[in-house]
Amino acid sequence: xxxxxxxxxxxxxxxxxxxxxxxxxxxxxxxxxxxxxxxxxxxxxxxxxxxxxxxxxxxxxxxxxxxxxxxxxxxxxxxxxxxxxxxxxxxxxxxxxxxxxxxxxxxxxxxxxxx
Amino acid sequence: xxxxxxxxxxxxxxxxxxxxxxxxxxxxxxxxxxxxxxxxxxxxxxxxxxxxxxxxxxxxxxxxxxxxxxxxxxxxxxxxxxxxxxxxxxxxxxxxxxxxxxxxxxxxxxxxxxxxxxxxxxxxxxxxxxxxxxxxxxxxxxxxxxxxxxxxxxxxxxxxxxxxxxxxxxxxxxxxxxxxxxxxxxxxxxxxxxxxxxxxxxxxxxxxxxxxxxxxxxxxxxxxxxxxxxxxxxxxxxxxxxxxxxxxxxxxxxxxxxxxxxxxxxxxxxxxxxxxxxxxxxxxxxxxxxxxxxxxxxxxxxxxxxxxxxxxxxxxxxxxxxxxxxxxxxxxxxxxxxxxxxxxxxxxxxxxxxxxxxxxxxxxxxxxxxxxxxxxxxxxxxxxxxxxxxx
Numbered sequence: 001x002x003x004x005x006x007x008x009x010x011x012x013x014x015x016x017x018x019x020x021x022x023x024x025x026x027x028x029x030x031x032x033x034x035x036x037x038x039x040x041x042x043x044x045x046x047x048x049x050x051x052x053x054x055x056x057x058x059x060x061x062x063x064x065x066x067x068x069x070x071x072x073x074x075x076x077x078x079x080x081x082x083x084x085x086x087x088x089x090x091x092x093x094x095x096x097x098x099x100x101x102x103x104x105x106x107x108x109x110x111x112x113x114x115x
Numbered sequence: 116x117x118x119x120x121x122x123x124x125x126x127x128x129x130x131x132x133x134x135x136x137x138x139x140x141x142x143x144x145x146x147x148x149x150x151x152x153x154x155x156x157x158x159x160x161x162x163x164x165x166x167x168x169x170x171x172x173x174x175x176x177x178x179x180x181x182x183x184x185x186x187x188x189x190x191x192x193x194x195x196x197x198x199x200x201x202x203x204x205x206x207x208x209x210x211x212x213x214x215x216x217x218x219x220x221x222x223x224x225x226x227x228x229x230x231x232x233x234x235x236x237x238x239x240x241x242x243x244x245x246x247x248x249x250x251x252x253x254x255x256x257x258x259x260x261x262x263x264x265x266x267x268x269x270x271x272x273x274x275x276x277x278x279x280x281x282x283x284x285x286x287x288x289x290x291x292x293x294x295x296x297x298x299x300x301x302x303x304x305x306x307x308x309x310x311x312x313x314x315x316x317x318x319x320x321x322x323x324x325x326x327x328x329x330x331x332x333x334x335x336x337x338x339x340x341x342x343x344x345x346x347x348x349x350x351x352x353x354x355x356x357x358x359x360x361x362x363x364x365x366x367x368x369x370x371x372x373x374x375x376x377x378x379x380x381x382x383x384x385x386x387x388x389x390x391x392x393x394x395x396x397x398x399x400x401x402x403x404x405x406x407x408x409x410x411x412x413x414x415x416x417x418x419x420x421x422x423x424x425x426x427x428x429x430x431x432x433x434x435x436x437x438x439x440x441x442x443x444x445x446x447x448x449x450x451x452x453x454x455x456x457x458x459x460x461x462x463x464x465x466x467x468x469x470x471x472x473x474x475x476x477x478x479x480x481x482x483x484x485x486x487x488x489x490x491x492x493x494x495x496x497x498x499x500x501x502x503x504x505x506x
Contacts, residue, residue: 059197
């Protein structure tokens with residue numbers, strides 16, 4: 001069982017429909033990098049307000065895959081933006097990037113195993 | 116059911132759409148609030164599931180716009196919200212959302228929420244159908260009442276009797292569609308003119324029906340007329356006798372406990388003498404140049420209240436320049452917002468103010484004063500005034 005997401009909960013969520021899961025993972029592949037770019041850019045420029053929307057969107061996106069670690073990382077960055085706590089934002093963004101990448105890899109591996 | 120989704124995050128949007136379509140619903144998935152609003156304006160949706168944070172039009176504004184729209188069908192609104200966004204949840208419910216669903220949505224929870232929405236929609240549709248039936252019944256009754264009111268208007272004086280040196284004017288303001296008041300001036304014979312104001316107790320259709328029936332009895336031309344017959348006054352029956360016959364004919368037990376007050380008089384066109392009776396009705400007011408107004412009161416029970424009443428009769432010798440006003444109690448008993456009656460003194464003042472005006476205009480002035488006293492156009496009782504002037 002991967003650490004990146006709850007496999008059983010995810011399969012329950014999609015009623016075991018691997019094809020549909022594949023469709024949504026492709027959407028994650030398409031949309032997550034753009035959101036992470038926006039997050040990096042906002043963090044680099046110290047724009048707390050600009051940090052909120054993409055991290056909030058990414059949080060909602062990874063929640064669809066029962067991915068608690070990536071979700072928690074996105075939430076942390078979002079809260080830093082809302083509360084204007086930017087001192088430790090760079091490492092938090094790195095954690096988010098890492099967990100999102102690992103989630104995508106884990107999902108692809110899971111899909112391959114299912115085929 | 117027809118369901119509209121408003122969600123800018125496409126994985127959640129696609130997941131919701133797929134789930135709802137698998138349950139057999141007809142779904143449109145909008146990419147943001149603006150697209151959802153555009154779609155909602157042109158199509159009918161039973162349920163709207165909306166995210167909170169969206170570009171262009173956010174969830175709150177979408178909910179407010181939907182609630183503000185004049186739609187014949189109720190739309191059940193479910194708000195999607197994160198666990199940590201309690202403030203958004205409260206704001207959404209205050210804006211008009213019916214329910215909320217936490218993100219990421221749980222399919223079982225979604226199904227339960229939809230069932231609740233479906234129950235509300237079905238109740239709302241039954242209510243709308245019942246309202247439609249009630250509206251149709253109300254429209255039909257309004258049309259009938261309008262038709263009845265038009266019939267009642269035809270019973271008011273059409274052409275007043277033409278008699279040299281005599282002028283007549285009247286004012287009539289029902290407080291509802293139909294009035295319990297009636298008045299008329301009619302030629303009885305070459306010598307006499309009959310005039311009356313009557314006021315049936317209560318309001319609405321029963322009072323109006325009795326008013327119309329009594330009007331027929333007071334018409335000299337109707338088959339069942341009580342005002343003409345063989346006698347010493349060239350076929351005119353005396354006012355007191357007319358009142359007694361009406362009292363025998365319309366006992367309140369046979370008329371839904373309704374009775375009526377009446378002033379009925381016979382005016383001699385040659386001598387200018389008025390013979391009259393009042394049955395529980397305000398007495399006529401005489402306005403004579405150079406004198407203060409005088410009310411000719413008479414104590415007697417209304418028509419139909421007790422059987423076997425003998426009514427009194429009195430006479431007023433009118434002179435040139437006199438005006439005689441007969442009115443229903445709606446004139447003096449009209450209340451202002453402080454629950455004070457218009458009363459005799461204000462009526463006398465209004466009459467005095469109009470003394471130099473033509474007769475019809477003096478009647479309009481009295482009505483204006485009563486409406487101003489009331490504070491709005493909707494009077495609490497019918498108002499009837501009849502006036503005769505001796506040239």
